[in-house]
Amino acid sequence: MLEKLLHDIEKPGRYFGNEFNAYRKDFSQARMRFVLAFPDLYEVGMSHLGLQLLYHTLNRMEGVLADRVYTPWVDFENRLREYSEPLRALESQRPIGEFDFVGFSLQYELSYTNLLTVLDLAAIPFRSADRTADHPWIIAGGPCAFNPEPLADFLDFVVLGEAEELLKELLQVFTDWRRAGGARQEFLAEVRKIPGIYVPAFFDISYQTDGTIAAIQPRYGDYQSVQKRLLLNLDAESPIPEKPLVPLLGIVHDRLSLEIARGCTRGCRFCQAGFIYRPVRERHPERVLQGAQRALACSGFEDLTLLSLSSGDYSQIHELLRVLMGRLAAQKVAVSLPSLRVGTLTPELMELIRTVRKTGFTLAPEAGSERLRRVINKPVQNDDLLATARSAFHYGWRVLKLYFMMGLPTETRMDLDQLVELCFEIWRLAGEQKHKAAVNISLSTFVPKPHTPFQWLGQISLPVIRGNLDYLKNRMNRRGLRLKWNEPGQSFLEAVFARGDRRLGASLLRAWELGARFDGWTEYFQEQLWMQAFHETGCDPHFYANRERSHTEVLPWDHLSAGVTKEFLWKEYERALAEALTPDCRWDHCSACGICDHENIAPQLHRQAAPIFSGTSPEPAGAHANTSYLYRLHYAKKGDIRFTGQLEVSRCFARAIRRAALPAAFSKGFHPHLKLSFGEALPLGMESEVEELHLTLTENIEPQRILEELNRQLPPGLTVQALARVEKRATKPSLQRVTYRIGELTPFLVHIIIQSWRNRLDERITKKTKRQQADVPLGEVLLDLRPLDDTTLEMDLCEGADLHFRPLAVLIHITKGVQTRMTGSRICKIAMTAFEEGEDVRRTHYQC
Numbered sequence: 001m002l003e004k005l006l007h008d009i010e011k012p013g014r015y016f017g018n019e020f021n022a023y024r025k026d027f028s029q030a031r032m033r034f035v036l037a038f039p040d041l042y043e044v045g046m047s048h049l050g051l052q053l054l055y056h057t058l059n060r061m062e063g064v065l066a067d068r069v070y071t072p073w074v075d076f077e078n079r080l081r082e083y084s085e086p087l088r089a090l091e092s093q094r095p096i097g098e099f100d101f102v103g104f105s106l107q108y109e110l111s112y113t114n115l116l117t118v119l120d121l122a123a124i125p126f127r128s129a130d131r132t133a134d135h136p137w138i139i140a141g142g143p144c145a146f147n148p149e150p151l152a153d154f155l156d157f158v159v160l161g162e163a164e165e166l167l168k169e170l171l172q173v174f175t176d177w178r179r180a181g182g183a184r185q186e187f188l189a190e191v192r193k194i195p196g197i198y199v200p201a202f203f204d205i206s207y208q209t210d211g212t213i214a215a216i217q218p219r220y221g222d223y224q225s226v227q228k229r230l231l232l233n234l235d236a237e238s239p240i241p242e243k244p245l246v247p248l249l250g251i252v253h254d255r256l257s258l259e260i261a262r263g264c265t266r267g268c269r270f271c272q273a274g275f276i277y278r279p280v281r282e283r284h285p286e287r288v289l290q291g292a293q294r295a296l297a298c299s300g301f302e303d304l305t306l307l308s309l310s311s312g313d314y315s316q317i318h319e320l321l322r323v324l325m326g327r328l329a330a331q332k333v334a335v336s337l338p339s340l341r342v343g344t345l346t347p348e349l350m351e352l353i354r355t356v357r358k359t360g361f362t363l364a365p366e367a368g369s370e371r372l373r374r375v376i377n378k379p380v381q382n383d384d385l386l387a388t389a390r391s392a393f394h395y396g397w398r399v400l401k402l403y404f405m406m407g408l409p410t411e412t413r414m415d416l417d418q419l420v421e422l423c424f425e426i427w428r429l430a431g432e433q434k435h436k437a438a439v440n441i442s443l444s445t446f447v448p449k450p451h452t453p454f455q456w457l458g459q460i461s462l463p464v465i466r467g468n469l470d471y472l473k474n475r476m477n478r479r480g481l482r483l484k485w486n487e488p489g490q491s492f493l494e495a496v497f498a499r500g501d502r503r504l505g506a507s508l509l510r511a512w513e514l515g516a517r518f519d520g521w522t523e524y525f526q527e528q529l530w531m532q533a534f535h536e537t538g539c540d541p542h543f544y545a546n547r548e549r550s551h552t553e554v555l556p557w558d559h560l561s562a563g564v565t566k567e568f569l570w571k572e573y574e575r576a577l578a579e580a581l582t583p584d585c586r587w588d589h590c591s592a593c594g595i596c597d598h599e600n601i602a603p604q605l606h607r608q609a610a611p612i613f614s615g616t617s618p619e620p621a622g623a624h625a626n627t628s629y630l631y632r633l634h635y636a637k638k639g640d641i642r643f644t645g646q647l648e649v650s651r652c653f654a655r656a657i658r659r660a661a662l663p664a665a666f667s668k669g670f671h672p673h674l675k676l677s678f679g680e681a682l683p684l685g686m687e688s689e690v691e692e693l694h695l696t697l698t699e700n701i702e703p704q705r706i707l708e709e710l711n712r713q714l715p716p717g718l719t720v721q722a723l724a725r726v727e728k729r730a731t732k733p734s735l736q737r738v739t740y741r742i743g744e745l746t747p748f749l750v751h752i753i754i755q756s757w758r759n760r761l762d763e764r765i766t767k768k769t770k771r772q773q774a775d776v777p778l779g780e781v782l783l784d785l786r787p788l789d790d791t792t793l794e795m796d797l798c799e800g801a802d803l804h805f806r807p808l809a810v811l812i813h814i815t816k817g818v819q820t821r822m823t824g825s826r827i828c829k830i831a832m833t834a835f836e837e838g839e840d841v842r843r844t845h846y847q848c
């Protein structure tokens with residue numbers, strides 16, 4: 001079935017996982033089966049660290065199985081519908097409906113329609129009220145869960161804040177409830193008692209005639225509001241996963257992501273994450289160092305990124321980076337710090353970062369003028385920004401990325417002009433460099449978010465967004481200055497849902513029915529379709545996006561608390577209008593935002609240098625050796641991994657070599673990589689038992705040992721079958737006999753092919769591609785064809801540099817185009833033999 005479903009599907013690897021380090025537990029033995037769902041493509045969801053942390057947390061729990069699912073791209077959604085196949089989880093390949101819980105990670109509002117797609121493909125009723133004992137619990141968490149109201153009808157319950165500890169309590173409640181054989185409503189009544197769990201059905205919302213909320217009425221006297229969950233000790237309660245998932249497919253952030261801290265108290269007034277994840281909690285630098293080394297050894301990643309909301313603010317960042325680079329440089333592992341504030345990106349940090357490779361970073365002044373930056377409480381000085389840009393160019397960065405927002409509160413045309421002038425100044429600096437440098441500007445539109453000081457404000461209107469964008473595009477039209485922007489309609493929709501209420505659920509469902517999918521993807525976003533959905537459901541989107549709220553208005557998320565008080569947020573709003581700065585409590589006094597009790601809950605910083613920082617580290621043996629030893633490998637590529645392309649296979653081998661700690665040789669230059677050289681790429685979907693690869697090591701190691709080490713580290717489906725030391729690469733024969741086994745055909749098709757192939761040998765077969773044009777008699781290509789059984793054939797083709805026909809193309813020629821009946825066939829390359837010198841290979845068979 002997999003063949004039929006994945007035939008001609010873009011990147012089939014999205015749907016079968018096979019990641020190295022995946023748990024693959026026994027489905028039938030688990031007490032609680034959880035599928036973590038990311039409502040976006042695999043490549044996006046697999047890049048999200050939070051989901052991976054939960055995956056490891058759940059799978060570490062006794063009796064719990066956690067699998068994953070991502071929203072299928074539109075082609076695969078259509079294919080599943082065509083074959084009436086349910087959406088399945090990645091590892092177990094079980095239908096989503098067979099799990100006990102489906103837990104969605106809500107990272108951005110524009111993924112909401114993708115959540116509905118997953119439910120629909122899993123045949124799970126959209127509305128919580130329509131689900132029965134046969135259906136899983138549909139739950140959600142993540143930043144958007146702090147106002148999940150637009151999804152209230154679709155979710156059974158919501159996790160507010162950090163879930164790691166809460167999941168243990170959930171397992172206990174679930175086990176007891178299942179043992180007691182209780183009703184669905186009884187489980188919800190129990191689960192609400194777990195701190196941090198919000199059951200939308202236990203709150204009734206009433207509205208005033210002007211559309212604003214009249215009251216949020218709880219159904220239980222002891223369940224009036226929900227407080228977020230907070231981990232007090234990251235190292236103990238959410239340890240760094242030792243064996244991170246290693247994808248086969250190239251994903252958006254294909255590297256080891258390691259969280260060094262949670263929370264940020266810089267207090268940027270537009271930033272929701274800065275308020276909902278307070279207070280700051282740093283991981284101990286020693287844990288980070290050990291975690292990084294272990295996870296790199298178990299994953300083989302060639303890049304490491306140190307994540308937090310503001311990595312440059314991590315107390316021991318310089319020391320940590322210095323020691324990390326000292327230990328990782330010889331292995332050519334590059335380190336990046338993607339979220340750096342202008343003031344924290346020092347020349348010393350740049351010097352450290354570029355040790356292996358100049359990994360990218362983005363400078364985010366957010367606003368063009370210093371005045372507006374005071375409004376948003378991000379007081380970056382233009383001089384500091386220019387000095388940082390100058391240093392970056394000086395240290396060899398060729399591209400500088402800048403991030404700005406339009407439509408921030410109190411913004412005027414003068415602020416936009418100053419934004420342009422600032423970009424020009426940096427662009428002029430780029431122009432002064434010896435090597436050509438470029439400046440990339442990213443522009444997005446400000447979206448007021450719940451639980452921030454700007455939660456009462458309206459977003460600027462769509463015509464104003466479009467007018468400002470046109471103005472900036474016209475003014476910044478310079479060579480070497482690249483401008484990217486978010487589509488205004490998408491920012492508007494984000495603003496509608498960010499502060500929406502339950503009434504928006506009807507519009508969301510209608511938009512999905514009309515065809516809305518992947519709204520965060522500009523090429524898929526359909527503004528008109530959304531406007532139609534709002535119109536048909538009697539909803540005014542401007543009421544949510546552009547309206548300013550009064551201080552006393554009941555907000556849809558007023559019963560959900562991130563710990564920071566509403567009074568503090570209002571005070572911050574007033575300070576914004578007064579352009580007053582609020583200091584970071586890490587370095588200054590506490591601003592009394594409300595989250596800390598200063599006994600159990602308080603910022604956790606590690607300001608003392610860890611003892612580990614004083615030592616030096618040995619470099620791995622052979623890292624600088626000049627001698628090199630060449631090995632030739634023959635390997636098989638079989639099973640699901642046949643849907644993985646050559647680039648990914650080469651990455652699999654590179655990471656397996658790193659995990660096996662083999663002394664690999666690296667290329668020289670700006671981007672050093674392992675010396676690996678592959679033969680011709682296999683077509684996607686084809687298996688092979690005879691692939692070839694050359695590998696260079698800096699030490700002479702016994703081939704059998706390398707073979708065994710590699711096979712321990714390769715993902716399922718890739719197996720090294722033979723390995724030998726060689727002096728040089730073998731030259732490819734000009735022509736060779738290649739044997740294929742073609743299985744899973746119908747007996748009828750096998751009969752037709754065997755009966756007719758000899759009669760067609762005089763016919764000409766043609767092929768016209770960018771790389772090759774051929775028009776030859778079939779007999780020069782097809783050497784032999786024999787049945788193995790009712791449904792399997794074996795075929796010998798003559799192949800060379802100027803003669804290369806795919807086996808399926810040959811079969812289609814013989815059967816005169818019954819292609820649809822062959823899409824389910826399974827092809828494996830099983831042998832390659834060079835012809836004897838002087839042998840008239842093309843005619844041998846043809847003449848006899």
Ligand code: SF4
Pocket residue numbers: 265278279280585586590591592593594595596602603
């Ligand atoms: S309560 Fe004070 S110390 Fe704690 S996060 Fe808020 S401002 Fe910082």
